[in-house]
Amino acid sequence: MSFSIIIATHGEDRWAKLANERALPSAALQEAHEILVGHDYEGTRADVRNVLAEKATGEWLIFLDADDELAPRYVTAMERAAFGKAELLTPAVQYVKNGRAQRPKFCREVELEFGNWMVVGTAVPRSLFMEVGGWRTFTGSGVLNQWDDWDLWIRCVQAGAKIVKVPDAVYVAHVGVSPHYSRSRKQTQAWLREIREANGMEA
Numbered sequence: 001m002s003f004s005i006i007i008a009t010h011g012e013d014r015w016a017k018l019a020n021e022r023a024l025p026s027a028a029l030q031e032a033h034e035i036l037v038g039h040d041y042e043g044t045r046a047d048v049r050n051v052l053a054e055k056a057t058g059e060w061l062i063f064l065d066a067d068d069e070l071a072p073r074y075v076t077a078m079e080r081a082a083f084g085k086a087e088l089l090t091p092a093v094q095y096v097k098n099g100r101a102q103r104p105k106f107c108r109e110v111e112l113e114f115g116n117w118m119v120v121g122t123a124v125p126r127s128l129f130m131e132v133g134g135w136r137t138f139t140g141s142g143v144l145n146q147w148d149d150w151d152l153w154i155r156c157v158q159a160g161a162k163i164v165k166v167p168d169a170v171y172v173a174h175v176g177v178s179p180h181y182s183r184s185r186k187q188t189q190a191w192l193r194e195i196r197e198a199n200g201m202e203a
Helices: 013-028 045-055 074-081 126-132 148-158 185-198
Strands: 003-010 034-040 060-063 087-097 162-174
Touching: 003 013, 003 045, 003 074, 013 034, 034 045, 045 126, 060 074, 060 126, 074 087, 074 162, 087 148, 126 148
Parallel strands: 003 034, 003 060, 087 162
Antiparallel strands: none
16 A cells, blocks of 8 residues: 655745644655645645645545644554555544643544544545545635535545544644634634535535
């Protein structure tokens, strides 16, 4: 099994700088098939991710946010867990807030119809990713696309993918860096409604 790690940023230079300082060094320690990095000042993060996914030659894709990290042996754990072409390999997540790391865990599992318990670092077969159309940008609500991974996982499951937990793969998420964490409840609810409507669910 071959895994491509994709680190995509957009907008201000600080995101590309942060990716080089945090995400990329953790990716470089992995035994990945390749690492693809891209930045676009004008486009969206979804645009950059899709362009890099098109270039990827690995059988599996792992997306890594600029402000996060992959714990050591992340890809090795994913390789051990990979069996088929219709799986989503979701890691445990370790939140880091104010420099203090919490114990790795899985978020409370719920039906994707009701919420997202998976993280962006979930490994997806490239063939499945292309089949469902890759990342999408939502503009109707005017809310930043911080939970676009939820939309992707929904479409993968609707296409028949099974979710497999991989406890030995740990995605390190730094809380408080992304604007996602400063969003109002009203903004969040508007964006969740948009995702549900886009995937044929009751709003």
